[in-house]
Amino acid sequence: MNLEEVAKKAGVSTATVSRVLNNLSVVKNSTRAKVLKAVAELNYYPNLHARTLAGGKSHTIGMIASNMENPFFFDVFKTLEAEARTHGYEVVVANTDYDPEQLVRGVRLMIGRRVAGLAVVVSEMDPGLIEELTATRIPCVFYDVGAARQNITNIRVDYRRGVEKVVEYLHDLGHTRLAFIGHHSALGPTSERERAFVETVSRYAPGVEWRTVADRDGLDGGRQAARNLLNSGFRPTAIICVNDFTAVGVLRELREQGLRVPTDVSLTGFDNIKLSEYCDPPLTTVDIPRDQIGRLAFASLSPDKERMRAPGRELVIEPQMVLRDSTGPAQKKPRVR
Amino acid sequence: MNLEEVAKKAGVSTATVSRVLNNLSVVKNSTRAKVLKAVAELNYYPNLHARTLAGGKSHTIGMIASNMENPFFFDVFKTLEAEARTHGYEVVVANTDYDPEQLVRGVRLMIGRRVAGLAVVVSEMDPGLIEELTATRIPCVFYDVGAARQNITNIRVDYRRGVEKVVEYLHDLGHTRLAFIGHHSALGPTSERERAFVETVSRYAPGVEWRTVADRDGLDGGRQAARNLLNSGFRPTAIICVNDFTAVGVLRELREQGLRVPTDVSLTGFDNIKLSEYCDPPLTTVDIPRDQIGRLAFASLSPDKERMRAPGRELVIEPQMVLRDSTGPAQKKPRVR
């Protein structure tokens, strides 16, 4: 089924059919009707690949995420897609599972699709990726990683500032033993997030004992990390999680071990995903405005909004703390077991 | 950047470059090397649209889901994608938000993309959709809705049997006032799920009072539905939720209203998503094997596995109950408030 068959059936040329299908309002109403009739009768749907090839633009923007299962990424996707749709674009996603190799595969897939723009929302990185992307001249926006460049915009949340707020808050509450639970790719010497935690503790809360531990991102990962942490013998008075999703897993393990939150141990998350309000107790967390990120991402890819496209632009978002019930004063004495 | 440029740079014809890129092992090693070198130096990535157009196959399978935010759908997607990848396919998803119009839009988008197969995993339906899809001859698989047909396979879980198990179980526990909380599209006279509940109650638990209520799918929807239910004055001894995701929202509202689970009211979900183990208390639920669904879905789309493709095939999965801590015996007397 193709244009030609439709054209034949409607008794016009393929050019005319194309015009009708694209609403090029130069077509006489009567012929437009004929064409539409043929289209309907033949159950015809234009081949998007041919359209993209001939037209030169894909009307598609790509998004790469580390873990779409984590609502954080999904929320960003949702606003990005909403925004894109309003402007006539589709968005197509690829997941990396925090694996740099999958990141590269995903990016190349998007290049192959000749996306009109690419949003890379991941925690992992690959050396040379920026280079590769710059060469393609595809408008890109990176969240959390990467460096601003000619065609690359950068959005980042001042994660460090967020951690500072949490640490200060916990310190003021009298906490003396802190733990940071991350996921693998948010840990290690390369990780801005772990560094932020470590440096903040030594600067704002000297004398406080601390430890960091990591497993996968997610419910199971958080739980496993918490288990490892506790098995190590360290007894934190407060646990700071790299994100809410992981924190919910931690919460479960604490419950399992008979540790009450926040009575025995305080717990904080990051992101302020919906789930953080729905667990018990609701999580004290740091809000990261996913909708704003999604909107900014689209805007910085948008070809018409030149204002956003100042090359090499870097946008920084300041995160806000959200106080809920998972944090409280440190217990004065070790709990009697 | 295109084949021709690469060919020129490598000093060969475009045909040869194409052969190299497609691993058609007829190419002499030395020329293959030349080509690969040129490809790398030019940072060349084949245009997938052109490839699809020329080759006639998209190497892509589509999936339509009602709500990718609900882990149920995401889990199906995950195994479907894993399966697809192993066989050299990409999968691209579209969300409907339970809206029949978006369903149709999504399906047409997939047709436009000339997907090699389409998995429709939704609760809503559109009359004529089956017809439309049948005409395209695209291999399809429907989960939960739709009817088996020539190129359409059907996978369904015996939801009714699941509901029966839950109702019987609750009835045996002495529950006398049941509520069913659904989401909009799983309710109404058209809904198999609501009917399953209603009919099961009158058959297996005559004399039991019951009520049904619905809001959106998800955390907020579940909470709102619970609020409405309770505001209506009805005091269920047990609440059956259409799925776990919604149940977690219900859990929150019950807590808010000072109702303890399962002491004051029992609660059950459906699906057995990971989250159902992580909430407090862990949810009694009915397992629906998403991985099996994902695998079956791919298998029934797979062109080589003819065995699966018995036209008009219907696959039924029997769900199993999973007992956890959110259910218990009905309280003997109305709780003192």
Added chain:
DNA sequence: TTGAAAGCGCTACCAG
């Protein structure tokens, strides 16, 4: 083992 060239289905430009 390689090259030339005919499409794949559609858009867009140029005539009329």
Added chain:
DNA sequence: CTGGTAGCGCTTTCAA
């Protein structure tokens, strides 16, 4: 307002 037609970038015969 409509038709003819030259590509878009790649795959795939058919010859060489």
